[in-house]
Every structure is written in C-alpha cells, then in structure tokens.
Amino acid sequence: MTCQPRAMRDVFLEQVRKAMGGDQRLFFVSADFGSPVLDKIRADFPSRFVNVGIAEQNLINISAGLALEGYIVFAYAIAPFITMRCYEQARVSLALLSEVRPLNVNLIGVGAGYSYVVSGPTHQCYEDITLMRALPNFQLLSPADHITAENLFNHCTENQGPKYLRFDAQVLPVIYDQEVPDMEIGFYVHKKGDRICLIATGYLLHTALEVAERLSGGGEEVGVIDLFNLTNYSADQLEAALKSYTGLVSLEEGFRGRGGLDSMLFEFIARRRLQATLLNLGVEPAYRFELGPRAELHEQVGIGVQSILNSLRGFRESLPM
Amino acid sequence: MNQADLQGKTHWVWRETLAIHRRAPETRLASSLSTVEIFVALYYGGVLRFNPKDPLDEQRDRCIISKGHGSICMYPILADLGYFSSEELHRVCETGSFLGGIPDPVIPGYETVNGSLGHGLGVAAGIALALKSKGSDRSVFVIVGDGELHEGACWEALMFASHHQLDNLNLIVDNNRISMLGYTDEIVSHGNLNLRLTAFGWDCSEEVDGHDVLAVRTALMQQKDRVTDKPKVLIARTLKGRGVPGLENAPLSHIINPKPELIDELLEKTR
Structure with missing residues (x-):
C-alpha cells in the first residue's frame, strides 16, 4: 500500500468536515487562517464555523465559551500565534477552567519549527513544546506525517480537555503507510x-x-x-x-x-x-x-x-x- | 421583590461584604462595594434566571463575573439564595474554604475563571454565540470594570459581539473610574465610554447611577427586553469603596484596607 504525501492540516480538516455532517457538537473557529478544505467547511457548515479575525486572544476565549456550552471546538491559526499571542487565555480559559468544567477544545497550530522556511523567526515556532507542556490538562500532539495527523482526529473528539496540535506547514513524506501507530500509546x-x-x-x-x-x-x-x-x-x-x-x-x-x-x-x-x-x-x-x-x-x-x-x-x- | 425589600437587601449585602472583609482582609473591599447594587439588581430584581439547586441548569441565564476580585459581595448573595451554606461566609480565605480572595469556579454560582482581567467578555461572547447556535433564548450577562477595559482582548470581543449581532449578550460596566494606581482618566482615559461602545456597534442603555438599585434594576430589565440586533451594554456610574470613609472614591482605594475598628464602628452605626 502506498499513498501520496499530503499536508497534515488538509487531512485533519477533512476528518473534521466529514464528522461535522453527522455530529452537531463540532464547531470550527479560525483566526483568519485558511486552507482549501476550510473553504468547504465554511460553505457546508456556516452556522458552526466562525472567523474571529486576526485576534488569537479572542479565538481562545470564544472557543472556551462554545466549549462550556457543550461544543467540541477546533480552533485554527498559525502555530506561534495560537500559542504565544494568547498564552494567558489558553492558561485561564482552557487549562485552568478545564480543571472544574468539562471542555473539549483543540488548538490546531500550523507551522511547527522551521516549516514556514522563508518567513523568518516571527512565523517559525521553536518555543511551543516548552510552553504548552507547561500547562496542566493540555495534551500536546506532534505528528510527523499526515497519517498520524489524520488518526489524531478521533483521539481529539474522544478525549476531553484542551489539546494543542502542532502541525508542519509543509507536505512531509509518508511514514505510516504500512502500520498506523496506536494514538493512545503516544x-x-x-x-x-x-x-x-x-x-x-x-x-x-x-x-x-x-x-x-x-x-x-x-x-x-x-x-x-x-x-x-x-x-x-x-x-x-x-x-x-x-x-x-x-x-x-x-x-x-x-x-x-x-x-x-x-x-x-x-x-x-x-x-x-x-x-x-x-x-x-x-x-x-x-x-x-x-x-x-x-x-x-x-x-x-x-x-x-x-x-x-x-x-x-x-x-x-x-x-x- | 418590592422597592423597600430591594433597598433593604442592598444594605444587608453592603454590611455583609464589610463584615467578610473585616474577617478576611485579603479580599478586595473597594472594588466589591462598587458592584453591590448591580448584583442585587441582577439576583433579587428579577433580571436573571438562575437555579441554586442546579447552578449549571441549562435553563439559567449565564452570568460571567469578569471582574471577579470585585465581587466579594456575591458571597452573601449566593449563600442567601441557597447556593451554599451561610456558615461558609465565616470561613472566607481560611484553609479548606472554597471562598477565596478572588472567586474561582469551584464556588457554586460562579461560571468561569475570574479576576485575571480581560477574559470574561470573550468567553461570554462565545457562550452567547453557542446559545444562539443551539436555539436557546437564554441571556448572557457579563460584568467588567472600566479599568479592565484597558485590556486589548476586551476590544477584540466587543468587535466580535457586534459583528455577530449577539443581542443575547448584556455587558455591565462597573464604571468606578479607578484602577489599582489611581483614576483611569489619568492613567489611560476612556473618554466618552458610551460613545466608544456605540461606535463599536453596541446598543448602549442610558447611563445609570450604579448605587440606585431601583434604577439599575429598571435599566437592566429594559435592556434585556429591548429588541435590537446588537449586543447591549449598561454603564453604571459607581464609587469604589462606596460608603466607607477614607475609601470611597480614593485613588488608591484598591489597595487600602480600612482599619478593623473603623469597620466595626461603621457596622455598628449602620445597624
């Protein structure tokens, strides 16, 4: 079995899109960050998609509010911005609040490490592992290919709590075309x-x-x-x-x-x-x-x-x- | 609750708040005295729908107390309404108590994490969006201070709420015009806050004397019922440290603790 390498975000968002049709609990929030698959989500589910604009602090707080009302939220932005611009929102409204309220918010950060190669240090991200693992209750998920990213979708919907997914911005070669790792072993x-x-x-x-x-x-x-x-x-x-x-x-x-x-x-x-x-x-x-x-x-x-x-x-x- | 009862309840909450601070001086007294009438109007004035037996009842209106540090007056209110035993009021800030110096959502009746300023409005907007999306007709109230409005995240949420026409969202600004180090007008002035919020697409109620509980109640009832396609805001003119000599409207009232004897004397005089 062989498969073409694909962008992590594309396959993950396809999973979100597929699930949104049957699962009314899913809500997608973007900080003005897109992808071709996201265009389809916007078109198919306008009532459960929201673009907060270039406003990552509000992205997190809106996501927390939606999650408090029972939605499973996917929040989407460039990796350094969804972690560092809004760090205290992630701490207070997600990590801390999830100590006493069931919350399922999944932060999708695109652009791990050097993956925005020519954009320089503002858009590259070398601090996110350190920062996000410092927050109790957060899961930090760091796939190496699109198959792993794809399989993390069910892990996200089935496990409560805040999570941070650090996705590479580039299309990386396929690693798991033979055997898919067990997401729960990590x-x-x-x-x-x-x-x-x-x-x-x-x-x-x-x-x-x-x-x-x-x-x-x-x-x-x-x-x-x-x-x-x-x-x-x-x-x-x-x-x-x-x-x-x-x-x-x-x-x-x-x-x-x-x-x-x-x-x-x-x-x-x-x-x-x-x-x-x-x-x-x-x-x-x-x-x-x-x-x-x-x-x-x-x-x-x-x-x-x-x-x-x-x-x-x-x-x-x-x-x- | 009739007018006299509402005023009586206001006086009782004011005294209880002083008494709590007398026992637990770590609590923020001045900030908690500017919000007394706001919370009395919300909880006793028929504005909010709530259920002490099931604090997270789906049918409740959501009340997000963003300026959490300035809501110690909620402790006697919640106890009085039956969210928890009144005996807890004697253990504020003590080991094992869930009533701390800054209220946390382990307290029955508190929805979210508060006191770290600038978060409540965004979370409230998310809740308001969710309620609309679910087809619920419940309302969301959120209480912020004018000092808190220096946080940029508030303005992200203000823009978001008006764009999405969250007419189920009610903001109350406790406009005591003092933050930690002095008058907000001298720190970073909001200018005409009413005009600013109107310019941000909010439906502004007429400003109200935040220490006239009947006026606050009337304004909130009218605001809640007003049909519009905008989120709504009531600016309440208040005094930090209201009714406490040396504290009321003092620029450093946030960090001044009145002497215990002064509180005893006040409690005696206002009996």
Missing part, C-alpha cells in the same frame, strides 16, 4: 538499536530515520522512536522501550535546553531511574534570519543529518561499553 518504535536510541518528534522524525539509515549502512544500529504525544504517552511502555539503551538522543525542532522534548526526557530518565545518558539536540537558542532550504538551516543550528551524525560520534565514545 509513541511508536520504528527501529530497535544496540546502545543508542533517537527519540524524535514532528519533522525531526524524518531526520532521525535518515540518520539511523546512514549509520546502519556503516554497520551501526540505533533505535528510533517517534514521540507524537508529548504529555499523555504510556509511561510504562516508554520505559520498557528505552530501558535497554545506555545512550538516548532527543531530537526536536525547538530550542535546546529550554523545557521542550529534552527536558521531558531528562525528567523521565530521572523519575524512572533509567541508566541512560541523554544527549539533547535541538535548535541552539537564538533567533536567526538566514534564508535557505530547511535542511541547510537545520545544519546551521545543529539538527541537520550531518550535524547529528557529528554529535553522535563523540556521544558514542563517551558511553560505557
């Missing part, structure tokens, strides 16, 4: 390795798989895990998947050492008393204005294939045999 083991395991989220899963393939060509097998639910994964199963490794490597298209995937794994290793050393790889914390292909920008900040291979060389030598 991660997927692509490959088992000998001493080192790469744990990646979002776009960097593609990079991790390429790194693993290069190393395999040289006779070294490293494990690869896709962590697509950064908050509500099965901790016992993740521990079991990680415990045989002495070296773990976190790979994220977000600032390194600032509370993102790497912090989550540092905490996990400490809490579960794993005997592993973690090498955390991410974007060196700085705002940069260079233009170029995404892979090249990644090399500049330490998360390109070659940069990772270089980092792994020293890391491997530092590990106990």
